[in-house]
Amino acid sequence: xxxxxxxxxxxxxxxxxxxxxxxxxxxxxxxxxxxxxxxxxxxxxxxxxxxxxxxxxxxxxxxxxxxxxxxxxxxxxxxxxxxxxxxxxxxxxxxxxxxxxxxxxxxxxxxxxxxxxxxxxxxxxxxxxxxxxxxxxxxxxxxxxxxxxxxxxxxxxxxxxxxxxxxxxxxxxxxxxxxxxxxxxxxxxxxxxxxxxxxxxxxxxxxxxxxxxxxxxxxxxxxxxxxxxxxxxxxxxxxxxxxxxxxxxxxxxxxxxxxxxxxxxxxxxxxxxxxxxxxxxxxxxxxxxxxxxxxxxxxxxxxxxxxxxxxxxxxxxxxxxxxxxxxxxxxxxxxxxxxxxxxxxxxxxxxxxxxxxxxxxxxxxxxxxxxxxxxxxxxxxxxxxxxxxxxxxxxxx
Amino acid sequence: xxxxxxxxxxxxxxxxxxxxxxxxxxxxxxxxxxxxxxxxxxxxxxxxxxxxxxxxxxxxxxxxxxxxxxxxxxxxxxxxxxxxxxxxxxxxxxxxxxxxxxxxxxxxxxxxxxxxxxxxxxxxxxxxxxxxxxxxxxxxxxxxxxxxxxxxxxxxxxxxxxxxxxxxxxxxxxxxxxxxxxxxxxxxxxxxxxxxxxxxxxxxxxxxxxxxxxxxxxxxxxxxxxxxxxxxxxxxxxxxxxxxxxxxxxxxxxxxxxxxxxxxxxxxxxxxxxxxxxxxxxxxxxxxxxxxxxxxxxxxxxxxxxxxxxxxxxxxxxxxxxxxxxxxxxxxxxxxxxxxxxxxxxxxxxxxxxxxxxxxxxxxxxxxxxxxxxxxxxxxxxxxxxxxxxxxxxxxxxxxxxxxxxxxxxxxxxxxxxxxxxxxxxxxxxxxxxxxxxxxxxxxxxxxxxxxxxxxxxxxxxxxxxxxxxxxxxxxxxxxxxxxxxxxxxxxxxxxxxxxxxxxxxxxxxxxxxxxxxxxxxxxxxxxxxxxxxxxxxxxxxxxxxxxxxxxxxxxxx
Numbered sequence: 001x002x003x004x005x006x007x008x009x010x011x012x013x014x015x016x017x018x019x020x021x022x023x024x025x026x027x028x029x030x031x032x033x034x035x036x037x038x039x040x041x042x043x044x045x046x047x048x049x050x051x052x053x054x055x056x057x058x059x060x061x062x063x064x065x066x067x068x069x070x071x072x073x074x075x076x077x078x079x080x081x082x083x084x085x086x087x088x089x090x091x092x093x094x095x096x097x098x099x100x101x102x103x104x105x106x107x108x109x110x111x112x113x114x115x116x117x118x119x120x121x122x123x124x125x126x127x128x129x130x131x132x133x134x135x136x137x138x139x140x141x142x143x144x145x146x147x148x149x150x151x152x153x154x155x156x157x158x159x160x161x162x163x164x165x166x167x168x169x170x171x172x173x174x175x176x177x178x179x180x181x182x183x184x185x186x187x188x189x190x191x192x193x194x195x196x197x198x199x200x201x202x203x204x205x206x207x208x209x210x211x212x213x214x215x216x217x218x219x220x221x222x223x224x225x226x227x228x229x230x231x232x233x234x235x236x237x238x239x240x241x242x243x244x245x246x247x248x249x250x251x252x253x254x255x256x257x258x259x260x261x262x263x264x265x266x267x268x269x270x271x272x273x274x275x276x277x278x279x280x281x282x283x284x285x286x287x288x289x290x291x292x293x294x295x296x297x298x299x300x301x302x303x304x305x306x307x308x309x310x311x312x313x314x315x316x317x318x319x320x321x322x323x324x325x326x327x328x329x330x331x332x333x334x335x336x337x338x339x340x341x342x343x344x345x346x347x348x349x350x351x352x353x354x355x356x357x358x359x360x361x362x363x364x365x366x367x368x369x370x371x372x373x374x375x376x377x378x379x380x381x382x383x384x385x386x387x388x389x390x391x392x393x394x395x396x397x
Numbered sequence: 398x399x400x401x402x403x404x405x406x407x408x409x410x411x412x413x414x415x416x417x418x419x420x421x422x423x424x425x426x427x428x429x430x431x432x433x434x435x436x437x438x439x440x441x442x443x444x445x446x447x448x449x450x451x452x453x454x455x456x457x458x459x460x461x462x463x464x465x466x467x468x469x470x471x472x473x474x475x476x477x478x479x480x481x482x483x484x485x486x487x488x489x490x491x492x493x494x495x496x497x498x499x500x501x502x503x504x505x506x507x508x509x510x511x512x513x514x515x516x517x518x519x520x521x522x523x524x525x526x527x528x529x530x531x532x533x534x535x536x537x538x539x540x541x542x543x544x545x546x547x548x549x550x551x552x553x554x555x556x557x558x559x560x561x562x563x564x565x566x567x568x569x570x571x572x573x574x575x576x577x578x579x580x581x582x583x584x585x586x587x588x589x590x591x592x593x594x595x596x597x598x599x600x601x602x603x604x605x606x607x608x609x610x611x612x613x614x615x616x617x618x619x620x621x622x623x624x625x626x627x628x629x630x631x632x633x634x635x636x637x638x639x640x641x642x643x644x645x646x647x648x649x650x651x652x653x654x655x656x657x658x659x660x661x662x663x664x665x666x667x668x669x670x671x672x673x674x675x676x677x678x679x680x681x682x683x684x685x686x687x688x689x690x691x692x693x694x695x696x697x698x699x700x701x702x703x704x705x706x707x708x709x710x711x712x713x714x715x716x717x718x719x720x721x722x723x724x725x726x727x728x729x730x731x732x733x734x735x736x737x738x739x740x741x742x743x744x745x746x747x748x749x750x751x752x753x754x755x756x757x758x759x760x761x762x763x764x765x766x767x768x769x770x771x772x773x774x775x776x777x778x779x780x781x782x783x784x785x786x787x788x789x790x791x792x793x794x795x796x797x798x799x800x801x802x803x804x805x806x807x808x809x810x811x812x813x814x815x816x817x818x819x820x821x822x823x824x825x826x827x828x829x830x831x832x833x834x835x836x837x838x839x840x841x842x843x844x845x846x847x848x849x850x851x852x853x854x855x856x857x858x859x860x861x862x863x864x865x866x867x868x869x870x871x872x873x874x875x876x877x878x879x880x881x882x883x884x885x886x887x888x889x890x891x892x893x894x895x896x897x898x899x900x901x902x903x904x905x906x907x908x909x910x911x912x913x914x915x916x917x918x919x920x921x922x923x924x925x926x927x928x929x930x931x932x933x934x935x936x937x938x939x940x941x942x943x944x945x946x947x948x949x950x951x952x953x954x955x
Contacts, residue, residue: 103729120738127699130674130718132727133771134750138672139740140790141772146738152729156719163699169740172780172789229789230611232781282779284666284702300675300699308573309692323668323702325778 039101041072042094045079046121046145046167046179047109049087049258053213053236053243055369062215063113063222064258065167065177067091067123076107076148085112088258089241090209090280091165091181093392098160098188104153108145113222120144123153124168125183126280126325127301131155138168160187160195161301162207162276162327172229176217178241180280182207184392185301194274194329195303199314202274202331204389206265210322210375211238212281215367232282237363237375239263240393244357244364247377250395262395263377265356266348267334268386273379275330275356276392277322284323286359289332289379291341294320298329319359337383344380348396351380428626428955429640431583431658433476433558437483440464441472441497443519443541443553444490446634448589450612451619452785456591457598458634459551461497461539464488468634470617471585471662472539472555477531479562479570485527485539489519495553497527498542500706501683502557505529515542534561534569535683536658536708546605551597552617554662556585556708559683568656568710569685573693576712580655582641584775586703586793587614587663588782608664613782613793615639620776620785620794639795641775645717645752645802654712661703667782668702672773673797675699676711683708700778715799722751723829734759745772745796753801755857767859767954768805773797800954804864807928807950809853816850816933817841820942827853830870830947834903838944841937849877849943852884852931858919859926861955865915866908867894867930871945875937876900881909884929887917891931899934903946 045068050061066087070079096102108121122144124137134142135153145151167179184207187196194200212234217227239247240261247263249256267273275294279285297314298304304313322328335352343352357376358364366373386396441461446468448456461472464486477483483502487510489495496518499505507517510525519525537557541548561570568574588610596603615623616637623639625632644651657676661667669676675697679685686694695712703709721727727750734748739762747766748756754769766772776783776794785791808828820838827837841847858865869881879899882891894909911918920927928950934943 101728120740124672126670127675130716132721132750132752133746133773134731135727136672136773138774139738140743141745141774141796143734143744143746144738144740146736149732149736149738151732151737154727154729158718170789172784175780226787228787229781229784230609230786282781284668300697300701302675302697304696306688306693306695309688309694311688311692311694313694313696321702323666323700323778324780325668325670325700326698326702327700 037097037100039103040096041103041105043070043072043105043107044068044091044123045070045083045107045109047084047087048111048113049085051089051178051241051258052256053215053366054246054373055366056215062213063218064089065111065174065179066258067179067181070107072105076150079107080109080148084109086258087178088260089178089180090211090261091179093181093207093261094165094183095186095392096157096183097186097191098157100157102155102157104155105150106145106153107150108147110147114224116224118147119174120146120169121174121179122168123165125155126164126166127161127327128155128157128163129159144169157185159301160185161298162278162329163301164209164278164280164327166280173217173227175280176214176282177221180209180211182209182276182278184276194298194331197303197305200297200303200329200331201272203271204267205274205276205392206263207276207392208239208263208278208377209241210277210279210281210285211241212236212283213238234281234283235367237358239375239377243366244373244376250397251393262393264395265377265379266382266386266396267379268382269334269336271334273332273334275332276327277320277330278327279322279324282324284321285363285375287320287322287356288318288359289354289356291354292332292335292379293318294330294332296320296328297331300327334379334381337381348382348386349384351382354379354381429638429642430579430627431558431581432474432627432637434463434473435476437477437481439473439475439484440486440488442488442490443495444468446470448617448634449622449632450785451622451791452788454591454786456589456612457594459491459548459553461487461553461555470552470635471587471637472553474556474558474583474637475539476558476560478560479531479534481531483529483531486524487519487527488524489521492521494518494520494543495548496525496542497539499527499529499537499539499557501533501535501537502529502531513543518543531559533683534559535680536660536710537683538660538662538706538708540662547597547603549662550590550593550605550608550664554587556583556658556660558658568712569680574679574685574712575653576656577653580643580653581658582639582655583616583637583658583660584639584669584795585616585660585662586667586669587617588612588665589614610665611786613777613784615793615795620791623795640798641713641795642798642800643713643715644800646714647802651802654714657711657713658708659703659711660708661705664705666702666704667793668700668778669775670700670778671713671775671797673771673799674713674715676701676713678709678711680710681707715797717752717802723754752799753803753806768807769801770954771799773799804951804953805862807855807858807952809948810856811854812837812851813854814839814851816848824853827945827948834946836871836944836946838942840942841934841940843940845938846935847937847940848933848935849941850931850933852929853948855928855930855950857926858928858950858952859955860916860919862919862952863915863955865918865950865952866910868905868907868909868947868949868951869930869932869945870903870905870947871899871932871943872901872903873899873934873941873943874901875939875941877934877936877941877943879932879934879943881906882931882933883911883918884931885917886920886924908951
């Protein structure tokens with residue numbers, strides 16, 4: 001996927017920050033007149049591809065299933081010719097405004113690596129409140145999208161927050177194979193708030209999907225072998241489908257063509273930084289950000305403030321536990337830059353480095369290789385001013 | 398990726414086909430919902446038995462059973478009231494000492510038995526007695542305190558429920574924990590390593606460090622067995638179902654939430670993901686979430702990791718917030734069924750996106766849907782636990798069933814004219830009270846006594862339905878005396894439900910309720926599921942026509 005495609009996709013899905021930066025007048029007028037948000041059309045293809053992980057035997061890429069952003073109005077054959085075999089993982093970050101009518105069209109493009117398979121796919125918006133069964137995307141209680149067919153899911157989200165989406169067809173396999181992403185809903189209060197509450201204002205946001213990779217079923221799948229899923233035994237631990245130090249590479253780095261989403265957190269001192277964390281692995285994780293206190297302001301697309309009593313349920317922690325299928329919204333204020341602190345320098349000048357990492361050292365390795373790897377990334381507090389953020393997870397070369 | 402068809406799904410009987418008979422020796426009150434053993438004095442026996450898994454395996458277990466009753470997994474749900482003095486006598490039919498500990502209850506006094514590490518224990522063939530005052534409402538675990546690395550894994554665990562004094566419909570001692578007593582559910586999670594259980598059964602070496610779980614259970618069953626009714630005869634040792642049923646929230650007719658009592662009796666933390674709506678977590682380990690000043694500190698979760706050995710209490714309701722329906726449709730085109738996939742030829746989907754409506758499914762797909770209810774899975778999001786050994790869509794999972802708010806609705810599937818002749822329309826004209834109205838119209842006979850008589854046939858009414866009601870709206874070109882009647886299959890006779898004069902304006906007759914037993918009005922055998930409603934009109938001195946614009950049945954599904 002080309003960088004332009006990804007950026008266009010984020011903007012096409014109604015990504016709020018971009019709207020504020022480039023079309024704020026239009027949006028303000030829309031809200032002022034209490035008009036409904038313009039409806040949004042977005043589309044994904046479901047197909048296969050490969051991801052790259054270090055310390056693999058023979059440097060073999062890892063076979064994946066995944067979603068790929070595609071144009072909304074295109075024929076199945078055109079989409080197939082253009083996008084089949086080009087899955088990315090994780091799937092694109094989807095961003096919508098609360099109370100928007102969303103049509104999400106899924107096209108099952110088929111698999112280049114397994115032409116013998118005719119797996120169906122679905123989109124399950126994980127955490128969506130009170131959907132009809134049909135649009136919840138669970139094949140056994142609704143429908144699935146067969147090979148070379150399209151289905152348009154419809155959503156009207158009423159509740160801001162950080163959600164996930166993933167395929168629910170043979171879910172234990174398709175989720176592990178890479179068919180997963182983050183979807184976030186912006187509150188009516190504004191695009192720089194996590195929820196409809198002033199305390200959730202932020203300057204920069206980073207959506208980070210937490211996962212494990214058990215390479216055995218990926219290899220089995222590519223080699224037409226079956227997997228016993230109760231043998232689950234991952235060997236890589238990822239943030240946005242990358243392991244450290246891949247996590248530090250910018251968005252759309254050419255060395256990782258199918259893992260386009262960076263987990264590098266670049267910010268300035270005093271910035272309010274929102275981490276939108278979602279776990280679609282099968283393990284509970286303990287995440288730490290030594291040197292910076294984390295304030296958990298939301299979980300499971302819900303403001304941590306009791307709706308009945310008004311009690312503030314947000315909390316500060318040095319170690320954040322997050323179980324499979326759970327989401328957390330973490331806010332921190334970036335500390336001042338200090339030349340005494342660990343850091344480095346790049347094209348944007350000097351920065352301090354803080355490590356956002358798993359507490360469990362077994363998950364800080366790449367298949368047992370030497371040195372830091374796995375579920376870790378860096379928060380870089382830059383001395384020089386960075387531009388205002390226009391998309392989530394924006395990186396600056 | 399697998400092309401194999403999971404065997405589990407083939408074993409499912411129609412949900413609607415299950416009955417409320419209950420397992421041997423158990424007093425099962427309702428097909429779904431938590432099954433309490435009420436009282437203050439309980440007599441249990443630790444014994445061995447077997448549980449069934451959906452992939453056809455049979456696993457050796459130890460469990461707490463009612464003394465004199467059959468082996469069961471998990472142990473009986475002991476339901477007591479706050480302040481009760483509770484006595485539990487434990488008999489031991491196993492070959493090694495056993496005991497019970499009651500986390501959250503103290504002090505526990507004991508009598509008889511032998512000294513043990515955590516509690517006095519019953520020797521093989523012997524007994525021990527425990528007694529405590531249940532002084533705090535909540536949901537609690539009880540489990541073996543003897544060699545727990547073996548005995549808890551083998552299944553020696555159960556649930557204790559303490560209800561607040563004077564308020565059986567509150568979870569805790571305040572009105573904001575009120576729930577619907579008809580919607581109280583238990584979800585007790587655990588895991589099974591069949592190899593370790595086999596080692597115990599055969600006397601081989603038991604090494605807990607070799608633990609490798611293959612089955613993940615709710616209330617001792619693995620999905621899809623979890624959605625079978627309480628006490629179904631084909632799961633004799635696993636009497637407790639876990640299907641969660643609700644109707645949409647309504648401020649007047651259905652204001653109370655369901656209560657979901659979650660217990661993790663296993664050795665692993667389980668991340669539980671409810672589809673359909675968030676769970677509101679109000680308490681953990683029998684303690685409410687409150688602010689220091691006593692305010693509500695409950696929180697909402699679409700995924701919540703229940704720690705091993707812990708309990709959490711959740712309130713749940715489902716609000717039909719956008720009320721999509723045929724007249725407020727989803728603004729997208731839904732492909733025909735021939736362009737969709739139905740997994741394994743088996744579905745809980747109704748064929749329609751709208752609550753309370755059924756649509757067309759391929760003839761090759763077996764539908765488990767009764768009358769347009771929605772289903773959502775509730776499952777472990779450690780998806781390796783959402784399996785039965787090597788097959789997906791199993792294990793630690795159940796379904797949420799959201800029933801239509803007004804019950805199931807049926808519209809005519811056919812019409813037959815007994816007296817008179819067709820003027821216009823079809824049975825489909827009777828499906829909705831549409832605007833402009835479409836009518837099914839019948840001309841009267843043309844010589845005195847002039848009369849129209851026709852009936853509509855309904856199909857698919859499930860056995861065990863309740864609260865059947867008939868509604869009809871129609872008119873007559875000349876004022877006639879109209880009767881509405883329903884066919885009593887049991888006696889082959891029409892039973893009149895209403896009579897009145899009807900003229901040129903539509904008259905709506907709503908919610909006519911046939912007399913008990915209503916099961917007489919549902920066909921059986923070759924006519925299984927059929928209901929017939931007759932409209933007859935007579936009286937005018939001139940020829941006339943009778944016209945119906947809507948007719949339907951509403952009933953509660955079993």
